[in-house]
Amino acid sequence: MGQNVVVIGAGVVGMGCASYLQRDGHQVTVIDRVEPGRSTSFGNGGGIASTFVLPLAMPGLMKKYVKYYLDPEGPVSLRWSHMPQMLPFLWKFLRNCRPERVKECTEALTSFMPPAYAAWKPLFEEAGLTDLVRAGGGLWIYKDDAALRHDWPFWQGRRDKGLPFEVISDDELRQLEPSISRDYKAAVLETDWHYVRNPYKIVAGLAELVQRKGGKIVLDEVVDFDRGPEGVTAVLTKGGRYPCDAVVIAAGAWSDKLARKLGSKVPLESQRGYHVTLPNSGVDIRHLIIAGAAKIAITPMDMGLRIVGASAFPGIDAPADWRQSEMVLSWGKRILPGINAEGMTQWFGERPLTPDSLPVLGASPHFRNAFYAFGHSHMGLTTGAITGKLIAEAVSHKPTSIDLAPFRIDRSY
Ligand SMILES: Cc1cc2nc3c(=O)[nH]c(=O)nc-3n(C[C@H](O)[C@H](O)[C@H](O)COP(=O)(O)OP(=O)(O)OC[C@H]3O[C@@H](n4cnc5c(N)ncnc54)[C@H](O)[C@@H]3O)c2cc1C
Numbered sequence: 001m002g003q004n005v006v007v008i009g010a011g012v013v014g015m016g017c018a019s020y021l022q023r024d025g026h027q028v029t030v031i032d033r034v035e036p037g038r039s040t041s042f043g044n045g046g047g048i049a050s051t052f053v054l055p056l057a058m059p060g061l062m063k064k065y066v067k068y069y070l071d072p073e074g075p076v077s078l079r080w081s082h083m084p085q086m087l088p089f090l091w092k093f094l095r096n097c098r099p100e101r102v103k104e105c106t107e108a109l110t111s112f113m114p115p116a117y118a119a120w121k122p123l124f125e126e127a128g129l130t131d132l133v134r135a136g137g138g139l140w141i142y143k144d145d146a147a148l149r150h151d152w153p154f155w156q157g158r159r160d161k162g163l164p165f166e167v168i169s170d171d172e173l174r175q176l177e178p179s180i181s182r183d184y185k186a187a188v189l190e191t192d193w194h195y196v197r198n199p200y201k202i203v204a205g206l207a208e209l210v211q212r213k214g215g216k217i218v219l220d221e222v223v224d225f226d227r228g229p230e231g232v233t234a235v236l237t238k239g240g241r242y243p244c245d246a247v248v249i250a251a252g253a254w255s256d257k258l259a260r261k262l263g264s265k266v267p268l269e270s271q272r273g274y275h276v277t278l279p280n281s282g283v284d285i286r287h288l289i290i291a292g293a294a295k296i297a298i299t300p301m302d303m304g305l306r307i308v309g310a311s312a313f314p315g316i317d318a319p320a321d322w323r324q325s326e327m328v329l330s331w332g333k334r335i336l337p338g339i340n341a342e343g344m345t346q347w348f349g350e351r352p353l354t355p356d357s358l359p360v361l362g363a364s365p366h367f368r369n370a371f372y373a374f375g376h377s378h379m380g381l382t383t384g385a386i387t388g389k390l391i392a393e394a395v396s397h398k399p400t401s402i403d404l405a406p407f408r409i410d411r412s413y
Pocket of ligand 1: 008009010011012013014031032033034037038039040041042043044045046047048049220221222223250251252253254255258272273274275308309348349350351352374375376377378379380381382383
């Protein structure tokens with residue numbers, strides 16, 4: 001029988017959950033303090049990168065991060081006053097760089113990521129969003145064959161999992177994307193990737209669909225929960241009380257505060273990223289281009305060319321540091337010489353990062369009708385729909401399509 005479910009968070013993950021909950025016959029109310037898609041899901045790189053099965057924490061990563069940090073043009077930045085708060089997270093992150101843990105996390109991500117696009121397809125179709133979606137993949141670019149060889153363990157990890165990609169020669173790269181600087185002479189094509197031409201419109205379109213099907217969207221801030229012997233009985237906001245049979249916490253980088261109210265302490269850090277969008281770039285590209293060494297991605301969008309990057313850890317409430325978006329732009333100029341920045345807009349968003357790169361999915365160990373759907377770090381657009389599908393299965397007491405044990409909130413991070 002359909003339940004009355006409150007979803008907290010109207011980002012891409014919350015709307016993925018709301019959409020699939022409706023498909024399972026539930027009544028849905030989505031609560032967010034901002035309009036759907038106006039938070040982190042607004043400004044991402046648009047990639048549906050379903051083969052991205054390796055966690056961020058890898059052997060040797062900390063060495064790489066220190067190098068990045070010391071490089072003024074590098075993607076990593078810290079705010080030292082945030083360090084004391086961040087140390088426990090960093091310690092857990094380091095522990096996840098152990099090979100045996102990397103193997104476990106890769107196994108879990110290999111069950112979760114590859115079905116991501118298939119989960120999106122019916123939602124895109126029902127919401128009339130297919131025009132915003134492009135197939136044809138992502139293109140990773142490298143300075144030369146030696147740089148690609150240096151990254152080969154990453155690609156071998158994919159190959160070991162049977163995930164497809166094609167190595168592209170210098171000549172083929174010129175044919176695929178003539179605007180890319182001649183400084184890049186090797187590439188890998190991710191044949192299974194898709195990208196969207198406006199991430200915000202994807203979330204807004206899903207919100208419209210949810211409302212058309214009888215769901216409610218409420219603009220308010222959740223502050224607490226009413227609890228009874230059977231679990232959570234209502235969600236309390238600044239402006240009211242919303243009785244529920246079940247609640248889904250999909251509040252992105254802010255979810256730890258709400259989980260704590262339900263008795264679960266979870267290590268969640270905001271990994272801030274920046275974008276610049278160039279409405280008059282003067283450059284035409286057909287793929288989502290990734291320069292792995294600089295952690296930069298460039299996507300052709302309806303609003304112009306979007307360049308995303310940076311991995312900043314200033315703490316979630318820190319003000320913007322627009323030097324980061326300048327760094328992102330300067331990398332964009334190196335990759336696509338001659339781009340025009342006139343009319344550029346800039347933005348930042350908070351990637352919700354767990355120490356093991358696995359999102360938190362599934363039921364609360366304390367309240368049988370509270371469910372978690374957060375911590376999607378750099379892959380929330382990719383996995384918003386598969387998350388929704390899994391959460392709807394869990395709320396409906398169906399067997400879940402994949403084993404959610406590695407994703408539970410009370411795992412050993
Ligand atoms: C620069 C950048 C590039 C990226 N590129 C990609 C990409 O190419 N592909 C990809 O898959 N992912 C990408 N990501 C990651 C992706 O954007 C995120 O993983 C995703 O947006 C997270 O979605 P979410 O719904 O969990 O969070 P959000 O979109 O942040 O939504 C959470 C919502 O919860 C609300 N909320 C929080 N607390 C409360 C409360 N107490 N009461 C009411 N509402 C509350 C917030 O207002 C917010 O709207 C990128 C991220 C960044 C920053």
